[in-house]
Amino acid sequence: MYSFPKHSKLCGQKSIEQLYKEGKRFVVWPLRVTWMSSESETRVLVWAPKSLFKHAVDRNRLRRLMREAYRLNQDCLGDGHYMIAFNYMDKEQHNYASIAKAMRKALNKIKG
């Protein structure tokens, strides 16, 4: 129920370009969400930009936090299938609780 296996990750240059070109966008601070509905299963991409976080260890940490927040709250999406990208926007590192709160809000917004 809370798993996040490999085939749930969004990969491939073509589908990522398509998502960023045509997807709908909104912001739930500190996350910028780009999403579009999908015919097959839901696939997700998380990203922390190098321009905001110079060290790889910080980017890894934020990516893992966002991934865990999605994994534990993915039932908020219901039965729909989507392609979603989460971009981290803040210069400061938030803790897990605030990222999880933003994640729940974002997933409910996509569903509704």
Add this chain to the structure above:
RNA sequence: GAAGCAAACCGGUCUAUCGCUGCCGAGAGGAAGAAAGUCGGCGUAAAUAGCAGGGCUUAAUCCCAUCGGUUGAGGAAAGUCCGGGCAGCACAGAGCACCGCAGCGGUUAACGGCCGUCAGGCAGAACGCAUAAUGGACACCCACCCGCCCGAAGCGUGAAUGUUUGGUCACUGCUACAGAGACGAGUCGCUGCAUCAGCAGCGGGUGAAACGAGCACACUGCGGGCUGCAAUUCCAUGUAAACCAACGAACGAGCGUUGCUCGCGCCAGUUCCGCAAGGAUGCGUUGGAGGGUAGGAAGCGAGAGAAGCACGUGGUAACACGUUGCUCGAGAUUAAUGAUAGACGCUGCUUCGGCAGUACAGAACCCGGCUUAUAGGUUUGCUUUCUUU
């Protein structure tokens, strides 16, 4: 015991819940899926072109879900500064240019690294000398004076150790200002020789330096082919206005007009564009061969290794050698190695209840170095000084 150095090493642990990469096993049953094919849609008056998360079909490839087991970041993984392996391309030999290195000797696969050593400079705990002023302490019945000790800059000596500089000046050049002159020029004074011209010697003056130096864009020795795993190789599908072949068109040739010459006539494609018009271009058709990008696999780690630690031998050491013993075992690709909660450990402060902190930082083909970042801790060695015996 204190102080100052150097080298080597470690750099969190446990529990609970949820989860991920690779590998192994079980396992109902297949699953995913391409710029390709095909059928539709939009577009248009209708087509072509074009547009898009469309449906269906299949390629390489992979076995998916589920269950069980196992596995998983560093001393710097970092910077990408040197040197190699490996890969592709180039390549007769030698030299020039360019770039790098530079006491001497050694070490290594190699190096700008490392080890030993020589000379000069700098830093260096501590010690010695020295005393200004308001001073401190001793002495003194008290005050003043004198004496003595301490006392900062300062001067000197200077351990372990660290750091820095170090080829040559025959050739080609450079050395500001000052100076007659910084190299083929010669001033002032004196002396000697000489008929004169001048020659030789000594001294003064300038300057960091005046036939004696220093330096490099000069010379000498040694090294360097270029590009990097986004290298490179393979798989399947399809193909371009580039390649090959055949055929055709255009130009030319030829044919017609004509005595000859000149001149005129005898075609149509591709592309931009919805069509036409207009513009650009010189080729078109058929067949063959065949990339790049995107996708997948290898390269990529038990086919690991110039691997590490003991022990032995040689060497001052770096290091080398060994029929010796033991140990290590990540491999992602929109990118795993985690998240949350609690406890312990360590460090500092403490009103002894606690409180605060717990670093630097994340593999991306692999090694040897260097450089930079780093909470806290351990061990060993050296030097000086004090105490005890």
